[in-house]
Amino acid sequence: MSSSSSASAPPAAPGDPLACIDTPALVLDLDAFEANVAALHAHAGARGVRVRAHGKAHRCPEISRRQIAAGAVGVCCQKVGEAEGFAEAGIADILVSNEIVDPAKLDRLARLARRVRLAVCVDHPDAVAALARACVTAGARIDVLIELDVGQGRCGVTTIDEVVALARVVAAASPALRLRGLQAYHGSAQHLRTAQARSQAIAAAARRAALARDTLRSAGFGCYEVSGGGTGTFAHEAASGVYTEIQPGSYALMDLDYRANEPDATTPALRQAMGVMMSVMSVRAGHAVLDGGLKAVSVDSGPPALRLPGWRVHGVSDEHTVIEPVEAGCEVPAIDGGRAGVPAPLLSHLPALGQRCVLDPGHCDPTVNLHDWVVAYRGDRVEAVWPVLSRGASR
Amino acid sequence: MSSSSSASAPPAAPGDPLACIDTPALVLDLDAFEANVAALHAHAGARGVRVRAHGKAHRCPEISRRQIAAGAVGVCCQKVGEAEGFAEAGIADILVSNEIVDPAKLDRLARLARRVRLAVCVDHPDAVAALARACVTAGARIDVLIELDVGQGRCGVTTIDEVVALARVVAAASPALRLRGLQAYHGSAQHLRTAQARSQAIAAAARRAALARDTLRSAGFGCYEVSGGGTGTFAHEAASGVYTEIQPGSYALMDLDYRANEPDATTPALRQAMGVMMSVMSVRAGHAVLDGGLKAVSVDSGPPALRLPGWRVHGVSDEHTVIEPVEAGCEVPAIDGGRAGVPAPLLSHLPALGQRCVLDPGHCDPTVNLHDWVVAYRGDRVEAVWPVLSRGASR
Numbered sequence: 087m088s089s090s091s092s093a094s095a096p097p098a099a100p101g102d103p104l105a106c107i108d109t110p111a112l113v114l115d116l117d118a119f120e121a122n123v124a125a126l127h128a129h130a131g132a133r134g135v136r137v138r139a140h141g142k143a144h145r146c147p148e149i150s151r152r153q154i155a156a157g158a159v160g161v162c163c164q165k166v167g168e169a170e171g172f173a174e175a176g177i178a179d180i181l182v183s184n185e186i187v188d189p190a191k192l193d194r195l196a197r198l199a200r201r202v203r204l205a206v207c208v209d210h211p212d213a214v215a216a217l218a219r220a221c222v223t224a225g226a227r228i229d230v231l232i233e234l235d236v237g238q239g240r241c242g243v244t245t246i247d248e249v250v251a252l253a254r255v256v257a258a259a260s261p262a263l264r265l266r267g268l269q270a271y272h273g274s275a276q277h278l279r280t281a282q283a284r285s286q287a288i289a290a291a292a293r294r295a296a297l298a299r300d301t302l303r304s305a306g307f308g309c310y311e312v313s314g315g316g317t318g319t320f321a322h323e324a325a326s327g328v329y330t331e332i333q334p335g336s337y338a339l340m341d342l343d344y345r346a347n348e349p350d351a352t353t354p355a356l357r358q359a360m361g362v363m364m365s366v367m368s369v370r371a372g373h374a375v376l377d378g379g380l381k382a383v384s385v386d387s388g389p390p391a392l393r394l395p396g397w398r399v400h401g402v403s404d405e406h407t408v409i410e411p412v413e414a415g416c417e418v419p420a421i422d423g424g425r426a427g428v429p430a431p432l433l434s435h436l437p438a439l440g441q442r443c444v445l446d447p448g449h450c451d452p453t454v455n456l457h458d459w460v461v462a463y464r465g466d467r468v469e470a471v472w473p474v475l476s477r478g479a480s481r
Numbered sequence: 482m483s484s485s486s487s488a489s490a491p492p493a494a495p496g497d498p499l500a501c502i503d504t505p506a507l508v509l510d511l512d513a514f515e516a517n518v519a520a521l522h523a524h525a526g527a528r529g530v531r532v533r534a535h536g537k538a539h540r541c542p543e544i545s546r547r548q549i550a551a552g553a554v555g556v557c558c559q560k561v562g563e564a565e566g567f568a569e570a571g572i573a574d575i576l577v578s579n580e581i582v583d584p585a586k587l588d589r590l591a592r593l594a595r596r597v598r599l600a601v602c603v604d605h606p607d608a609v610a611a612l613a614r615a616c617v618t619a620g621a622r623i624d625v626l627i628e629l630d631v632g633q634g635r636c637g638v639t640t641i642d643e644v645v646a647l648a649r650v651v652a653a654a655s656p657a658l659r660l661r662g663l664q665a666y667h668g669s670a671q672h673l674r675t676a677q678a679r680s681q682a683i684a685a686a687a688r689r690a691a692l693a694r695d696t697l698r699s700a701g702f703g704c705y706e707v708s709g710g711g712t713g714t715f716a717h718e719a720a721s722g723v724y725t726e727i728q729p730g731s732y733a734l735m736d737l738d739y740r741a742n743e744p745d746a747t748t749p750a751l752r753q754a755m756g757v758m759m760s761v762m763s764v765r766a767g768h769a770v771l772d773g774g775l776k777a778v779s780v781d782s783g784p785p786a787l788r789l790p791g792w793r794v795h796g797v798s799d800e801h802t803v804i805e806p807v808e809a810g811c812e813v814p815a816i817d818g819g820r821a822g823v824p825a826p827l828l829s830h831l832p833a834l835g836q837r838c839v840l841d842p843g844h845c846d847p848t849v850n851l852h853d854w855v856v857a858y859r860g861d862r863v864e865a866v867w868p869v870l871s872r873g874a875s876r
Contacts, residue, residue, distance in 0.1 A: 097876060108585060108876050142799060164800040184800065185762050187834050188772075190503060209763055212834055240801055241763040241770050273798065367580050368604055368636040375636050377583075380847040381875045386780050386797075402781075403668065404537060404846045405559040405579065405875060406635055439582050439607055451799045452775040455851070458873055478853055478872075480776045480800060481492060481503050 098461045102468040105442055109365040110378030112457035112474075113444060116464045118359035119149075119338055125354040126320065126337045127157045133324040138162050138181060138313065140335025143451050145476035146460055147175030149338060160203070162313075162333050166191045167479030173202045175475060181313070182206040183269060183333060185233065185241050187213045189220070191481070196224035205229035207269045209242050211255045218259035229266040230256050231313060234298050236270045236291035249298045253307045265302075267311030270295035271333065276318025277343060281350035288315070288322035296328045317344050321353040341450040343387040361444040362390065362453065363461070364407060366437040373400060374437045376407040376445075382456055383407075387448035394443050407445070409437070493856045497863040500837055504760040505773030507852035507869075508839060511859045513754035514544075514733055520749040521715065521732050522552045528719040533557050533576060533708065535730025538846050540871035541855055542570030544733060555598070557708075557728050561586045562874030568597045570870060576708070577601040578664060578728060580628065580636050582608045584615070586876070591619035600624035602664045604637050606650045613654035624661040625651050626708060629693050631686035632667045644693045648702045660697075662706030665690035666728065671713025672738060676745035683710070683717035691723045712739055716748040736845040738782040756839040757785065757848065758856070759802060761832040768795060769832045771802040771840075777851055778802075782843035789838050802840070804832070 097108040107113065130137045139153035141163040150161045150172060160179025163169050169180050180202055186195055187210070198204055199221065208214050208230055221228055232252045235242035243249055249268075256265045275287035295312050302309040315323030315332035317340075323329040336344055339360035349355070362383045364376035379402050383390045389399045392409055400408040437443070447453040454460075455477055462470045492503040502508065525532045534548035536558040545556045545567060555574025558564050564575050575597055581590055582605070593599055594616065603609050603625055616623055627647045630637035638644055644663075651660045670682035690707050697704040710718030710727035712735075718724040731739055734755035744750070757778045759771035774797050778785050784794045787804055795803040832838070842848040849855075853872055857865045 094873075108583070110875055185770075187762050188503070188760060189835075209765075210834060235765075239768070240798070240803055241765070244766065365583060367582050370604075370630075370636070371639065373634070375580075378875060380779065380781050380844075381850045381873075384775065386775050403635070408635055439605060440584075449775075455776045456873070456875075478489075478776075478851070480505055480773060 094458055096459050096471045098468045098471055100468055100470055104363070104463060104466055104468070107363055107442065107461055107468065109363050109442065110382035111363045111461050112454060112459065113361050113363045114339070114460050114462045115359045115361070116462050116469055118357035122338050122340065122356045122359055123153055123156045125356065126334060129321065129354050130324050130332055131157060135324045135329060136331040138331050138333050139338070140183070140316070140333050141168055141172055141476070143335030143339060144454050144460070144474070145171070145479065146454070146472050146474050147172055147177060148472040149460070150175075150177055153338065159331070163476075165480055166194050166198070167481050168476045169198055169204070170194065171476035171479050173198055177202070179203045180205075181231070183271065183313070185209055185213060187216065189216060192217050192220035193224065196220040196226040196228065199226035199228045200224060205231055205266055207231045207233040207241070208252060208256070209233045211252060214252060214255045214259065214263065218262045221262035227262055227264065230263050231266055231269040231311065232256070233269040234295060236294045236314070237272045237287055238274055240273070242269070246298055246301050250301060250305055253302055253305070257307065265307055265309065267309045267313065267330070268295055268298055269313055270329070271314035271316070272319065273316065276316050277347070279346065279348055281348050284319050284347070284350070285322055288319050288326065292323070292326035292328040299328070317356070318347055321350065325352065336450050339450045339454070341387070341453075342391055342446055342448045358446050360450055360454070361393070361446055363442055363444050366439055366441045366443065369437060369439060373408050373410045376409060376443060377405070379403050379405045379407055381405060383445060383447050384449050384452035384456065386452060390445035390447050392443060392445050394437070397437070399445070489853055491854045491866045493863045493866055495863055495865055499758070499858060499861055499863070502758055502837065502856055502863065504758050504837065505777035506758045506856050507849060507854065508756050508758045509734070509855050509857045510754045510756070511857050511864055513752035514857075517733050517735065517751045517754055518548055518551045520751065521729060524716065524749050525719050525727055526552060530719040530724060531726040533726050533728050534733070535578070535711070535728050536563055536567055536871070538730030538734060539849050539855070539869070540566070540874065541849070541867050541869050542567055542572060543865075543867040544855070545570075545572055548733065554726070558871075560875055561589050561593070562876050563871045564593055564599070565589065566871035566874050568593055572597070574598045575600075576626070578666065578708070580604055580608060582611065584611060587612050587615035588619065591615040591621040591623065594621035594623045595619060600626055600661055602626045602628040602636070603647060603651070604628045606647060609647060609650045609654065609658065613657045616657035622657055622659065625658050626661055626664040626706065627651070628664040629690060631665045631689045631709070632682055633669055635668070637664070641693055641696050645696060645700055648697055648700070652702065660702055660704065662704045662708065662725070663690055663693055664708055665724070666709035666711070667714065668711065671711050672742070674741065674743055676743050679714050679742070679745065680717055683714045683721065687718070687721035687723040694723070712751070713742055716745065720747065731845050734845045734849070736782070736848075737786055737841055737843045753841050755845055755849070756788070756841055758837055758839050761834055761836045761838065764832060764834060768803050768805045771804060771838060772800070774798050774800045774802055776800060778840060778842050779844050779847035779851065781847060785840035785842050787838060787840050789832070792832070794840070
């Protein structure tokens with residue numbers, strides 16, 4: 087059995103002009119990408135905080151390699167399959183910033199730990215025991231971060247007593263397991279729209295993490311890492327004096343949801359580096375249709391935004407995106423050439439059949455996961471095409 | 482360059498019990514699938530209407546083969562890449578029910594037409610001319626359906642004059658192109674919630690298609706096919722006396738959005754055959770967390786529904802689905818074993834770490850496209866695992 091298909095051919099080649107990219111395609115503006123990486127890494131470095139760049143945003147080892155070359159200590163990811171992909175591509179320091187409980191997945195994780203520096207999060211003693219068994223069987227050793235729920239309301243223990251109880255279970259499994267510290271990730275805080283709300287949420291998270299860390303240390307446990315913080319809040323974690331490591335992923339690519347946050351004077355500005363290129367496949371009276379839809383761009387955080395002056399997205403279906411003039415009631419040429427009602431300013435940039443457009447996605451992570459390739463461009467030329475090696479690696 | 486990854490290992494093997502499926506995984510209840518196929522094909526057959534089963538819903542040739550074995554005349558699909566995948570898997574009659582305008586894609590389409598019976602939709606004379614050139618170059622012949630917008634407001638010409646004008650362009654390109662008929666698909670009518678609204682919308686679409694067909698015939702053009710109609714409305718197209726062929730796809734799998742339609746006495750009932758299996762990865766006070774999220778189930782038509790009595794979906798993020806008890810304010814055991822507030826009826830089915838759950842997706846097409854494999858089961862055992870061969874084939 088094989089899952090290979092004709093979908094796997096790359097949509098462009100280095101040197102191609104942008105208008106020759108086969109669409110729909112995921113595209114990355116390298117100038118913006120490099121500026122984002124430089125800005126965030128400099129910000130964290132100046133505050134003595136390590137960057138562990140999250141691979142779940144892009145699932146692309148080539149992007150991770152560039153983040154590591156720019157100072158990241160390694161990657162984090164959410165899934166064993168992602169970790170395997172990154173390890174296969176030569177990434178040597180991986181944190182699975184998530185709970186793994188399935189025995190078969192724990193066996194894969196333990197085998198992986200023989201090849202790379204590996205850590206994983208825990209929030210349940212049964213899972214710690216199962217992880218320890220897998221490590222003993224594989225002859226491997228894994229670092230553990232106890233996940234503390236600092237406001238996300240998803241995984242993670244909620245009381246300091248539970249943190250200490252889990253630390254005891256981890257310690258009892260030494261030397262197979264070693265307590266590295268705490269995972270204190272507040273994902274939902276990143277999407278609070280005001281700078282003040284984000285700042286307050288992370289201040290509370292940092293206080294909670296500091297209490298857990300200090301209690302662990304008082305009880306004689308090592309806890310040298312407090313890891314957490316993503317694109318929407320990393321400046322607050324970096325300034326907290328508590329977090330030792332941040333885990334941003336989207337910062338390198340960016341999306342509309344993060345751009346909707348009120349800017350924060352303490353946070354470096356990030357540019358929209360990632361987009362989805364589509365082509366005009368139908369031009370009708372009053373609208374046009376692009377050749378990509380829900381299978382090319384995720385709409386869980388709202389529809390994508392079109393980079394085409396005077397036009398906006400009207401709707402997205404499986405394989406189509408309908409676009410319309412921003413000004414209500416104006417018309418584009420019908421097939422018979424009639425142009426009644428088209429405002430003069432629009433006439434200079436009416437879409438033509440086959441014309442390429444780029445859309446900024448509402449949410450980058452699930453959008454990247456729809457594509458097998460990242461077309462990296464600089465200016466008006468394709469510079470490289472990278473496989474999204476861990477596309478679909480959610481197991 | 483290769484886009485292969487560790488993600489491509491199948492999540493189960495034939496004979497496995499359901500509790501051993503690696504998650505998240507796309508699962509298909511074969512009894513329900515076969516019942517849906519039998520019910521719809523019998524309904525259409527009794528009315529003398531052909532079924533051209535839409536492959537965009539599942540992108541899986543093995544499912545198409547079973548639909549054809551059950552009487553479908555062939556498949557339709559939206560993309561050249563899908564058509565290539567189906568042809569590669571041995572499907573011999575394919576309609577690309579969509580406009581293709583890119584010259585490179587038209588070249589691929591023409592090459593494919595040398596191997597299979599192929600048709601494609603058009604709505605612009607420039608695209609017809611480009612298609613004809615590609616066919617001449619390839620020494621191929623392609624059938625053409627003129628797409629008439631019958632209410633969808635997306636692709637397709639809107640006037641009868643345009644239909645006739647396009648027919649002339651197609652005729653001028655004979656023998657490379659041959660006019661097969663009309664594409665008259667009203668996608669949005671399928672999601673109108675009342676049976677009356679759907680019936681009225683398709684009646685109007687059929688009148689419009691009949692007028693175009695009759696006008697073409699009066700002008701001396703052949704037009705023997707009127708194709709259209711999907712899962713939400715196929716009984717109306719089949720009863721219209723105008724449509725010769727219906728194009729349902731979701732009917733074999735089903736999703737929450739179609740189930741939200743008011744039932745219609747004229748339409749055979751369809752069962753939920755497709756689901757996404759996930760495992761419980763964290764059990765907290767008041768909620769539990771499943772190990773799949775936006776990268777395993779599409780939420781464009783709303784969140785998935787959980788098949789676990791007493792529980793519902795609270796939220797879906799990239800790799801997590803948080804579930805909670807249906808009764809507000811009730812609690813599930815915290816890690817310390819406290820059970821305060823749990824209503825007695827819930828105690829018998831509290832989720833356990835590692836427990837499998839199945840979720841019914843809001844929208845099947847983009848959900849299938851997130852997976853490399855369909856795990857087909859019957860009763861409590863896996864019967865087969867099929868590749869989603871054209872997963873990602875949106876180019």
